[in-house]
Amino acid sequence: MKKLIYLFVICLGLAGCSKDSFVSNFDQKPEERMAASIAEVNTSLLSSTNGWIGTLPTNAGGGYGFYMTFNNNQEVSMLGDLTDATSNTLRTSTFRVKTGLGADLIFDTYNHISILADPNSGVFGGTTGTGFRSDVEFTYVKSTSDSIFFVGKAYRQPLVMVKATAAQKAIYTATDGYKNAINKIKTFFANTNNPYVEVTSGSTILKAGISLNVTNSLTVGKRINFTGLGPDGKVVNSSTQKYAFDAEGVTIVNGGLVWGGITFVKLRWKDATTLAAYDSTGKEYIIKSSIAPLVPLFQLWGTKYNGMLSDYKTIYPGTTTKGADILNYFHNGLIASVTGGFTFNYGRINFVWNTTNKRLTVNGFSSQNGGTSGWITAIIYNYTVTDAGVFKFTLNTAASGGYTANPLSRLHTFMLANTVTFDYYIDNGNLYGKMTSVEDPTIVMTFLLQ
CATH class of the missing domain: 2.40.128 (Lipocalin)
Structure with a gap:
């Protein structure tokens, strides 16, 4: 009973409080x-x-x-x-x-x-x-x-x-100041063979190759990539982030790029000719040059690179005459007499890797509106690969969909008749993927790496 009386008194006290005693936490409207x-x-x-x-x-x-x-x-x-x-x-x-x-x-x-x-x-x-x-x-x-x-x-x-x-x-x-600062970075990467930084992981020194895509391509442009082998020397670690040029070098956006547990945030000139990467703690990593690529291209399928592209009527540097004949049968064959009744004004070939299931899909895209939309013909191959990186392809699924089965036919024949290797091809600072026949090394095709 005493407890009830006590609670009643408290309630009366609260009810009797003046409204003016309340002070709002928000002192502004x-x-x-x-x-x-x-x-x-x-x-x-x-x-x-x-x-x-x-x-x-x-x-x-x-x-x-x-x-x-x-x-x-x-x-x-x-x-x-x-x-x-x-x-x-x-x-x-x-x-x-x-x-x-x-x-x-x-x-x-x-x-x-x-x-x-x-x-x-x-x-x-x-x-x-x-x-x-x-x-x-x-x-x-x-x-x-x-x-x-x-x-x-x-x-x-x-x-x-x-x-x-x-x-x-x-x-x-300054006149040309920003432009010159940008071009100095571009020139460094164009003229430096296989740039990389060294990263310490326990007692192991790891090498992370650095690539800077300076194009404005939607899918790959204005990205920086670090790729290298992990401590076991087998697993490839690759990380990509977007970047911006500034007056002093490069700023990596979105909080930086993480590789080997380290967050890299910028590239800066240490002196007139020495470029360095810096992590989020301010630690410096001098960018060095390697005569050979740090990681063979075939080990980067499915990690750094998901595939290759042959764009419409474009034969890239390094492609031989025999290789161009195979690719041009597609690019110049998007016409009614080759496709079986339809003419197209744009097309491309995409190679897409599925390393988990050891499959490669070749997509032949064709369009009648300049590439805004279109149709895809897909051919799926199984593959085996040796430790040396020699690939052998067998058919998993024949050409299906779209209208480019015949324009792709010469490439399809090549894929089944040859074992191939993949390597890098560098031209004027631009990096391409190169596919070469083992049986006939005069057949070489180069592609944009994606």
Whole structure:
């Protein structure tokens, strides 16, 4: 009974409390908080007297770098690493910071960032309708003393901007400064045979080969890759991440690239000719050169490379006359007299590896609208491979689907009649995959590695 009386008294006490004694945790109205957030973003954008160094990965393609300055007239002036022209031509457009899901930074007139979102595939090579799946509207996330972070509204890719130093600004604003910085990195990788870094794993020194794809290809462009054998000397470890060029080298986006338990975040010049990789702790790894590739190509199927591509009417360097005859029977045979009644204006051959089941699929794609859509003929082969990397193919599934069974017929005959090896072919800094007949070494075909 005493307990009931005690609880009753407490309830009366609570009921008698004045409403005025409640203090809200929110001392501002929602619209006031949003106005403060917008003001904070605007102030931050204008606060860097030397401008901002920006990085932006795209959803469908690689990563890209920018140098930006903002002014009180809601104008942004920008350089970008998309092309020589964008890295050397300062483009001024307008921007706004307005209310959205948060404070939104909007590039509302066309600039270098807009190119990545351009739906016209003829502008920069993106997919018709979606471009590189990139944004021009970004939601504010947070700021630090030297950085500001946004995320794309549609494709959720991080736009990170770091305050530039006076020395960095001098490079960006010098004539050809950014372009020359980019080309210096490109030249290093074009002229360095099989670049790699050494990584310590216990008592073992591992070598990770580094490749930098400097193209703007949606599927493989603007990516950096580390590949090497693990401690057992047999298992191939491969890791790929997107990157952006900056005034001092390369910044690896999306938090960096992880290889051998180490997170690599950037490439920088140690001196005029020595390039080094740096991990998230600041440790330095000098990039060295190897006469031969660190890992044979055939060991990279299914890890670093999933396949090869022969694009429409393109014969790549290193292909011999006999090899070109086989490939051109497909590329020049997308006509009614060869396909059996239909003519196409685009086609390609894709090799796709399934190393788990030891199968190789050859896909012959044909299109009547320039590649936007089309039909695929697939031939599936089983294979065996020796320790030396000699492949023997046998038929698993005959050509099915699509309209390119006959255009593929010469390649199909070659696959069954020959044992083959796979190797690298380098031409003018570009790396290709080379397939060579063991029985007739004058039959060589080269392909884009994918």
